[in-house]
Amino acid sequence: MATPTLETRTGTGRVWSRLLLLGPAFVAAIAYVDPGNVAANLTAGANYGYLLVWVLVVANAMAVLVQYQSAKLGLATGMSLPEILGKRLGTKRRRLYWVQAEVVAGATDMAEVIGGAVALNLLFGLPLLAGGVIVGIASMMLLTLQSRRGQRSFEYAILVLLGVIAVGFVSGLFVNPPDAASALGGLVPRFEGTDTVLLAASMLGATVMPHAIYLHSALARDRHGFSPDPMVRSRLIRATRVDVAGALLLAGVVNISMLLLAASSLRGIEGTDTIAGAHAAVTSALGPAIGVIFAIGLLASGLASTSVGCYAGATIMGGLLKVRIPLLTRRVITLIPALIVLGAGIEPTLALVLSQVLLSFGIPFALIPLIRLTGKKDVMGIHTDSMPLRIAGWTSAVLIVGLNCVLITLTLTGQS
Secondary structure: OOOOOOOOOOHHHHHHHHHHOOOHHHHHHHHHHOHHHHHHHHHHHHHHOOOOHHHHHHHHHHHHHHHHHHHHHHHHHOOOHHHHHHHHOOHHHHHHHHHHHHHHHHHHHHHHHHHHHHHHHHHHOOOHHHHHHHHHHHHHHHHHHHHHHOHHHHHHHHHHHHHHHHHHHHHHHHHOOOOHHHHHHOOOOOOOOHHHHHHHHHHHHHHOOHHHHHHHHHHHHHHHOOOOOHHHHHHHHHHHHHHHHHHHHHHHHHHHHHHHHHHHHOOOOOOOOOHHHHHHHHHHHHOHHHHHHHHHHHHHHHHHHHHHHHHHHHHHHHHHHOOOOOHHHHHHHHHHHHHHHHHHOOOHHHHHHHHHHHHHHHHHHHHHHHHHHHOOHHHHHHHOOOHHHHHHHHHHHHHHHHHHHHHHHHHHHOOO
């Protein structure tokens, strides 16, 4: 069924038609509430209280900007970011670029499968390796829904899981609300040594996700298509602003809730540097019901985000190499590294946090080309970024690269 247009609708019909245009950003937003976020945010809150609340606020503001630009690129050009880069880069550079993008997507997928496996272990006591296999099979079912029933059905499934995630991670705050004054104090930017910089990079990598930048341009294009009428494109882009703002606001609330929950309920408790330990502490402090809800939210996060991550990897490969592997085949291949990590007995939370640090280093490779392209009139036409938007985009890129440089310097010099 064709997506309703905006130009002829009025009243209730027009409002409904606008609502029907929403959805792609909520799929991309799953990347912002994946198990990597859980590990990074819980670790930050449990170890340093409200100190790094400001990192999540800044990162979420950047995420709104970045995802809007990505979706706008797809709507204005009719191509995804990987497709445009595939046309502009030479063969060698294109292949090298693809390698780093796939490494980032692989790190994402590994984190998501591990998170789902941890959730199954917490809920049912399943071995982590068996849990990883189950998460992989479940994600195949979600991807089958997308391939057979279309993007809209996939979006509905992801929206349901996103709702479960929100309930899972926000509910604990109603049992033990955070201290308002301390939470507001966490909005003041500051660090306390190398470990907090590492955590900030991890939180940033978990919030501004490179694979979501690549994917959103394809999601918006695939849902709405490319219209030769610039007025129709302008209306779609305006609707996309609402889509992105709503989706990322929800994701931001969930992320900040995780940190606040850890800061208010887990601070100073032994063993909260792991998800399993944090779950035990949540259960002890807030009751078994909240513990179960927390684990269910983690499971929904793993299932949804690993499906979206696999989708993103296919978009990256198709755009840069013009090679398309069936999603289910790709799912089997990309599941292997996560299963190796789980089978090797590596501590899951440490693997999750380190994977998010790796993601933070991949952000500039996606963000800088996106800002350059959306600022080019020969690419975007009348939809070229305004000067304030370009300044905000480049400021975001500088902050991200700068944080990574500080992280490297502090780590190499051994400062704390």
